[in-house]
Amino acid sequence: MTARNMTTPGDFHDHVYVADRLIAEDIDAYLDRHQHKTMLRFITCGSVDDGKSTLIGRLLYDTKMVFEDQLASLEHDSRVLGTQSGGIDFALLVDGLAAEREQGITIDVAYRFFATEKRKFIVADTPGHEQYTRNMVTGASTADLAVILIDARQGVLTQTRRHSYLVNLLGIRNIVLAVNKMDLVGYSADRFDEIVADYRAFAQKIGMEDFLAIPISGLAGDNVAAPSANMPWYRGPTLLDHLETAPLNDSRMQDHPFRMPVQWVNRPNLDFRGFTGQIVSGQVRPGDAIRVLPSGKTTTVKSIPTWDGDLATAVAGQSVTLTFADEIDCSRGDVITAADAPCEVADQFEATLVWMSDAEMLPGRPYLLKTGTQMLTATVTEPKYEVNVNTLEQLASKTLALNAIGVVNISTDRPIPFEAYRDNPDLGGFILIDRMTNATVAAGMIHFALRRSQNIHWQALDVDRDAHASLKNQKPAVIWFTGLSGSGKSTIANLVERKLHAMGKHTFLLDGDNVRHGLNRDLGFTDADRVENIRRVGEVAKLMTDAGLIVLTAFISPFRSERRMVRELIADGEFLEVYVNTPLEVAEARDVKGLYRKARAGALKNFTGIDSPYEPPEAPEIAVNTVSQTPEEAADLIVEALLRR
Amino acid sequence: MSQEALHPGTDRLTHLQRLEAESIQIMREVVATAENPVMLYSVGKDSACMLHLAKKAFYPAPPPFPLLHVDTTWKFRAMYALRDRAAREAGMELIVYQNPEALAKGINPFDHGSLHTDMWKTEGLKQALTQYGFDVAFGGARRDEEKSRAKERIFSFRSANHRWDPKNQRPELWKLYNTRKAKGESIRVFPLSNWTELDIWQYIQLEGIEIVPLYFSEERPVVDRDGLLIMVDDDRFRFRPGEKPVMKSVRFRTLGCYPLTGAVESHAKTLPEVIQEMLLTTTSERQGRAIDHDSAASMEKKKQEGYF
Numbered sequence: 001m002t003a004r005n006m007t008t009p010g011d012f013h014d015h016v017y018v019a020d021r022l023i024a025e026d027i028d029a030y031l032d033r034h035q036h037k038t039m040l041r042f043i044t045c046g047s048v049d050d051g052k053s054t055l056i057g058r059l060l061y062d063t064k065m066v067f068e069d070q071l072a073s074l075e076h077d078s079r080v081l082g083t084q085s086g087g088i089d090f091a092l093l094v095d096g097l098a099a100e101r102e103q104g105i106t107i108d109v110a111y112r113f114f115a116t117e118k119r120k121f122i123v124a125d126t127p128g129h130e131q132y133t134r135n136m137v138t139g140a141s142t143a144d145l146a147v148i149l150i151d152a153r154q155g156v157l158t159q160t161r162r163h164s165y166l167v168n169l170l171g172i173r174n175i176v177l178a179v180n181k182m183d184l185v186g187y188s189a190d191r192f193d194e195i196v197a198d199y200r201a202f203a204q205k206i207g208m209e210d211f212l213a214i215p216i217s218g219l220a221g222d223n224v225a226a227p228s229a230n231m232p233w234y235r236g237p238t239l240l241d242h243l244e245t246a247p248l249n250d251s252r253m254q255d256h257p258f259r260m261p262v263q264w265v266n267r268p269n270l271d272f273r274g275f276t277g278q279i280v281s282g283q284v285r286p287g288d289a290i291r292v293l294p295s296g297k298t299t300t301v302k303s304i305p306t307w308d309g310d311l312a313t314a315v316a317g318q319s320v321t322l323t324f325a326d327e328i329d330c331s332r333g334d335v336i337t338a339a340d341a342p343c344e345v346a347d348q349f350e351a352t353l354v355w356m357s358d359a360e361m362l363p364g365r366p367y368l369l370k371t372g373t374q375m376l377t378a379t380v381t382e383p384k385y386e387v388n389v390n391t392l393e394q395l396a397s398k399t400l401a402l403n404a405i406g407v408v409n410i411s412t413d414r415p416i417p418f419e420a421y422r423d424n425p426d427l428g429g430f431i432l433i434d435r436m437t438n439a440t441v442a443a444g445m446i447h448f449a450l451r452r453s454q455n456i457h458w459q460a461l462d463v464d465r466d467a468h469a470s471l472k473n474q475k476p477a478v479i480w481f482t483g484l485s486g487s488g489k490s491t492i493a494n495l496v497e498r499k500l501h502a503m504g505k506h507t508f509l510l511d512g513d514n515v516r517h518g519l520n521r522d523l524g525f526t527d528a529d530r531v532e533n534i535r536r537v538g539e540v541a542k543l544m545t546d547a548g549l550i551v552l553t554a555f556i557s558p559f560r561s562e563r564r565m566v567r568e569l570i571a572d573g574e575f576l577e578v579y580v581n582t583p584l585e586v587a588e589a590r591d592v593k594g595l596y597r598k599a600r601a602g603a604l605k606n607f608t609g610i611d612s613p614y615e616p617p618e619a620p621e622i623a624v625n626t627v628s629q630t631p632e633e634a635a636d637l638i639v640e641a642l643l644r645r
Numbered sequence: 646m647s648q649e650a651l652h653p654g655t656d657r658l659t660h661l662q663r664l665e666a667e668s669i670q671i672m673r674e675v676v677a678t679a680e681n682p683v684m685l686y687s688v689g690k691d692s693a694c695m696l697h698l699a700k701k702a703f704y705p706a707p708p709p710f711p712l713l714h715v716d717t718t719w720k721f722r723a724m725y726a727l728r729d730r731a732a733r734e735a736g737m738e739l740i741v742y743q744n745p746e747a748l749a750k751g752i753n754p755f756d757h758g759s760l761h762t763d764m765w766k767t768e769g770l771k772q773a774l775t776q777y778g779f780d781v782a783f784g785g786a787r788r789d790e791e792k793s794r795a796k797e798r799i800f801s802f803r804s805a806n807h808r809w810d811p812k813n814q815r816p817e818l819w820k821l822y823n824t825r826k827a828k829g830e831s832i833r834v835f836p837l838s839n840w841t842e843l844d845i846w847q848y849i850q851l852e853g854i855e856i857v858p859l860y861f862s863e864e865r866p867v868v869d870r871d872g873l874l875i876m877v878d879d880d881r882f883r884f885r886p887g888e889k890p891v892m893k894s895v896r897f898r899t900l901g902c903y904p905l906t907g908a909v910e911s912h913a914k915t916l917p918e919v920i921q922e923m924l925l926t927t928t929s930e931r932q933g934r935a936i937d938h939d940s941a942a943s944m945e946k947k948k949q950e951g952y953f
Contacts (some may be wrong), residue, residue: 023921031850031920111839120940250657250663265672266705278666307700372744373674429819430821440815
C-alpha cells in the first residue's frame, strides 16, 4: 500500500497529483521546475498538547514525504505507542530520540524536510516546555517564519505568550497564528475570532508588527494543505499556501549595504590571495570600493573567482571568495563592507542574553564571545533587568539562570564591527562560550553600542585595591586554615580553592610545605622561626588581597597571637579563620607524612601536639572537623560562609 | 553551479544555492578552526557531493585536508576504482584504513553478522581517527535519512572515546558554530545535514558529478536472499545451498559492503530516470541496508557507540 492509497482523495492538494503526473511523464520538466525552487525555514511552537508534532506529521504526509516502509512502521508504532486510539498518530513520525518516544514528549530541536511545487521547507520542531526555551531560541535563530500553535479549546495561554515573545525577540517578522483543533470546537468562527482578538491585543503589547491567523485541524487536515469544507467562513490561504509565498530573510538582506565577515584567507601560492566568506547582506561586483573593518583600510574588489568561473555579481547568502586590487591587511574576523556604507565598530554594547547553561551567568567573569567569524573575550555586567517571559515584567536580578532572558552590558577585549541585531542578525547575533567547559552558555542580540566605548579606555584610572577587586568581580579575602599536622587543612583548602575556581573566582593557595621550600626556606621550627614564618605569610596574603585575590592559607599556625597579628594586617571583614578541629589521636593515627612517628621517636623536635603546644582559636569564623564531616562537606560549608559575607 | 543556475533572473537564491552556500560556509569554518581535519569518504553519492563542495569551497586551492576511507575490504569493486581516481583528481591525499584486527581475524559479512560492521566500520573509524590524531572529521550524513539523525547537530561532539551523547549537545544558533573542544575530544561535522536525497540527486545532475555506475541500472548477477537482492561482485561470495546467481536489471540506492547491500530491480539508466524512480518510489532510502532492520532505534544506539 502506498501513502497515496492510504488517504481519501479530498485530503490531498491537487498539486501532489500534478507533480506525480509530471514526474512520470516529463521528468526533465519536473527537474527544471524543482531546480528553481526557493527554500523557506520555519519553526513551529506551541505547548505540549497543542498538536505541533501532529501538524508537522500531517505536512509531511500531505506533501507525500512519507514512504511506504515509514508508513508501515508508523501504523505499527501507532498501535503500540499511539495516543489516537487506533488511528494514525502523526506525531510519531517526528518524535526522534528513543527516550522521547517513550516519554511522549519532544525534548530537542528536530529538523524536518518537505517540498511542494514551489518551495523546499526546513522545519525546526522545538519543545514547548519552559525548560526548553533554549531549544526554541535555537530553532528560531535560523527561521524565516514562525508558526505559533494554539489549541482552540484553550485559547491564548502563558506558553503562547512566551513563544510569541521569543520569536519576536529573535527577529522573526513572519508569524502565523495557527488556531489548531478547530474540529474540537465545532469549527466555530466565533471561537476563532475571539482567540484572534485576544492574540492581537497581546501582539501589540510586545511590538509584533503583524501576524496571519489560520483556523486549522492538524489531525483532520483542515486548512493545512487543502481548504477546509468545514470552515467556509474562512477565506484566507491554507497554511501550505502561505508557507509557499511568505517572504524570505535572504531577500530582505539583499537591499542592505554589502557586508561579508572574512572566514578564511585562501593563499595557495604567492600569486593568489582570496578572502572567503558568506555574504550576509547586500551585493558585490568586481570594481566595487570596499572597506575592511575594524582597520578601516579601503581598496576595490578585483574578482570573484569560483570553480565555475568568475562571477559578475555575488549576492547575500552566497559563500564566495573575493580578491582585492591592493595588498591590504585582512584576516579572519574582519568584516568587508561597502566603502561608503561601513558598519559601526565598538567594544561596549547593550544586548539581550538568553542564558542556556545550567551554570548561571557570572557577571565580571570573562567568557568567549563568537560573532560573525571572530572569537574574542568579553565580560558581562549584572543584568539591568531580567524579563519574566510569562508576564513580560522586568525584574531586578543579579544573574541569569538557565532559560532566563535579560538585558546586560557587554564589553569586549577589542573593538568589533557590528550591526544591531534587528537590522542584520548575522552581525548582531552572538554566542557566549564558557572558557573552562567550552559549553555554549548564552545566545545574545546586540541592541546598540554604548557611547562611553568611544572614550572609556583613554581615561586614566587609579588602579587601587578596589579597582583590582572590581575587575575580578569579587571581594578579596584570606581564608586562614589552622589545625594540627594531619588535621586535613591542605585537603580541605584544595577543595575550597577548586570550588571557587570553578565559580570563576580568582584564588591563590599558600601551602605551608610549599612556602617553606622557597620564601621561608631559611626558617626552622623554633618558636621564633614559627612566628616569622607566619608573619611573612601574613604579609604575602595581604599583598594578594590588595591585588583582589581570595587567598587560602594552610599552616598549622599554632599560636593565637600570630593569628591575631595576621588578622590585624588584613582589612576588616576580609580575614576568615577556619579551625580544622581534628583531635590529636585522629591526626596521629592518620600520620600521612609519618611525622608523628618520628616526633614520638624523638627524631623531630618542637612538633605541634607532641612537644610544642597548639592553641585552638577562641572565636574562629568557621569551625570544621574531619571526623563527623567529609572534606567535601567541610569545603561546602566554607564556600557558603565566604559567599555569605 | 552554472552562472545561469546561480542567477535565475532575480537576486534570490534557489534552495540548492542556499544549501551549497551553507555547506561551503561549514567547511571553511572547520578549516579555519581545526588543527587536523579529515574528510570521511565512503565513495557513495553523498560523499561524491561532499567532495565536490569541498573542491568549490577552497578553489583555486585543493581542499586542505586528506580523504579517509575506512575500508572493510568488502566494498563493490566499482567503488574502489572510483575512490582512487576521485582522490587523485581532487589533488588530495587518500588514506585507506583497514582495522588490522578485523583483517587478521578474517572478519567478513558471511560469518560474523553485526560483528562485521562493528569491527570494520565502528572500530576501524575510531582507530583511524585516534591513530592519525584527526580532531575534526567531515561526514556525509543527512538529517532526512533517519529519525535520530534529524536531531543531530551539524557540529557533533564526541568524547575522547568517540561516544555521542544525544542529551548533551551544544545549541547551534544562526551560523555560529562553537568549535571549541578539550584535548582528546573530536567533532564530527555534517555539511550535508540540511540536504535531502532529492537535493543530492539534483545537485549531482546539475553539477555533472561523477558517481559509481552501480547507481544506474544494468544487468548484474544477483541472488535473492532474505528478501534482499544481493549482487555477486567477486568470487568470495558464499552461496547457500540451492542459490544460483541470476542476471537481473538492477541498481543500488545506497552503497556499502556488497554482501550486505540490497539492489532494486530497475531500468533507470540515466540520472533523470533514477531521480524519476526515486520520486515515484514508496520505500525510504535506508531500507536497502541490512544494518537498520533490528529496531527503529538501532541507528541511535550505533551512533552513541561511535558509528558514523
